[in-house]
Amino acid sequence: MTTRLTHPIPTSSRGRLATASFLAGALLVLGWALLAPISTANAGEWVQRSCSYGTEYIVPEGWEGKEVNGYVNPDQGRPLDTCLEFNMGGGLWAGAAGANGDQGGAGEIWAYKPPQESTIAGGMLTTRMKAHNGDAQIDAEVKSGPATLANCESPNCTERNGFVPITVSNATMLYEWAWCFTSKETGLCPSEPQFAAEVGITSAQIVLSTNAVPSGSEFSGTLLTETVTGKGTLSFTAKDPGPGVYRAEVLIDGHEVWAGTPSLNEGRCVVAGTYEGARAFNYAQPCPAEAAVHAEVETASVADGAHHLTVEVEDAAGNVATVYSATLTTANHPVSPIILPPAPPNRGALNGTPASESAVLAASGKQPKTFTRAIAHSAVTLTGRLTDPAGTPIAGAQVQLLQQVVGSTSPSRIATATTSATGAWTFKVPKGPSRLLEVAYFSHLLDTVPAATLDFRESVQGAVSMHAPHRAWLGQAVTFTGQLAGGYVPVSGESVQVEIFYSGRWRTIEVLPTNSKGRWSYKYVFTLGAGSSYLFRAVTVPNGAYPYTASRSRPVRVTVR
Secondary structure, three states, X not given: OOOOOOOOOOOOHHHHHHHHHHHXXXXXXXXXXXXXOOOOOOOEEEEEEEEEEOOEEEOOOOXXXXXXXXXXXXXXXXXXXXXXXXXXXOOEEEEEEOOOOOEOOOEEEEEEOOOOOOEEEEEEEEEEEEEOOEEEEEEEEEOOEEEEEEEEEOXXXXXEEEEEEOOOOOEOEEEEEEEEOOOOOOOEOOOOOOEEEEEEEEEEEEEEEEOOOOEEEEEEOHHHOOEEOOEEEEEEEEEXXXXXXXXXXXXXXXXXXXXXXXXXXXOOOOOOOEEOOEEEEOOOOOOXXXXXXXXXXXXXXXXXXXXXXXXXXXXXXXXEEEEEEEEEEEOOOOOOOOOOOOOOHHHOOXXXXXXXXXXXXXEOOOOOOEEEEEHHHOOEEEEEEEEOOOOOEOEOOEEEEEEEEOOOOOOEEEEEEEOOOOOEEEEEEOOOOOEEEEEEEOOEOOOOOOOEEEEEEEEEEOOEOOEOOOEEOOOOEEEEEEEEOOOOOOOOOOEEEEEEEEOOEEEEEXXXXXXXXXXXXXEEEOOOOOOOEEEEEEEXXXXXXXXXXXXXXXXXXXXEO
């Protein structure tokens, strides 16, 4: 993490004259034509991560390295893929040396070609560049030609390191390259023992844009029959020519009744975090191009009659397509209402005066039924009245408060209260997570089914902390630690996203899980940037099992010595 590379950095006159011909020759050696971008109207976006993040190795799919313009490699194996060697400064490296009598403009190139049906729309690279007697550069290929993202040209570029934003859209290629200058005396690269230029990408988050449309075929199942009773089934094949099938959904009258991920594609289709709001994956083709979908839908809860059935497929980039639409008719036998007989002895005594099977629970005044609160202020007081249908207060009745935490399958009783002569009741609810709070009245003390209920839904914003030394030294690991507040952390932990404030916005540098107690730890090594300071923060990434909404920590500033 070092000083930011400015954008764009102009090349010298000799660099500008050589750039166009060098790149054209280099791309021909790689066997790649300069493609016109696909249409991006209403296109979705996703992110491919490459190389190293912390101690995590990510395969650099889509990258290819070659020697170009007659370059003679003094170090067999270059261009080097050392992404596995992160702690040693590993990455995708290209260099050019003049010690072998190479012709001017000889060097190496790493090029990234986006997957089918997609173009490059942005992102962030972490880079290292230096030049002694040559040029190191990072470019993107757009419709008008190469666009320079970062440049390091001798003699005024000893070393430049840091973050390089990808500030183009509709790009069809991304490449880093290094080449040596031509000696006026010999017409060859200067004969020197050191590299004329070097460039490396140590990690990459590449935003990809695609307007590929998912599709479905081979539909079958009982949901497609004229009339459906009970559980209906639906099977079909989902396809996507872009980043793959991520999710399928069945809707009746616009309401979701089934949704799922058909295939995790051997783990490739698992989201590895987000960047600029887009899903991030560790592979060029994260989700399967074709997946078998099987859904089972219980129609007993749907009213009898004709309904609109739709099936949607979403790809990894967030593009959603309706792949099936038809009329669905349900015919489930309704359950006859149960007329309660006189209270049997096992129902217990009447609850309140006058007890009522048709009692009404109402909240007081303008008390909202749905509200959001911070975790520290999630305790709430609920008040209301209990009456019969005519509005007569039910006095001396026991009223129960039930709590069902988001993600759980059953409620639990947390408090009881007794109504006053006016039917009023009050509950002081303790602090807790996001939950359903249900006030319940039973007309008899031993009843198991309430005669009246009143629901309140509370969304609670979680809290996550971050701690780190305020000073760090080059080459030494800095440990960031923190913890989620409030408990209810799932056994598998909750995801925490570590972010750095750079170039005017917060950017993700790592996504990691907590332990079952909500604690997390992350180590980072500063290799350059002495004298600079950076802001870091932690952000929760809700996974559905942790009953709190997203939260972020207070920023921590670290100064590099």
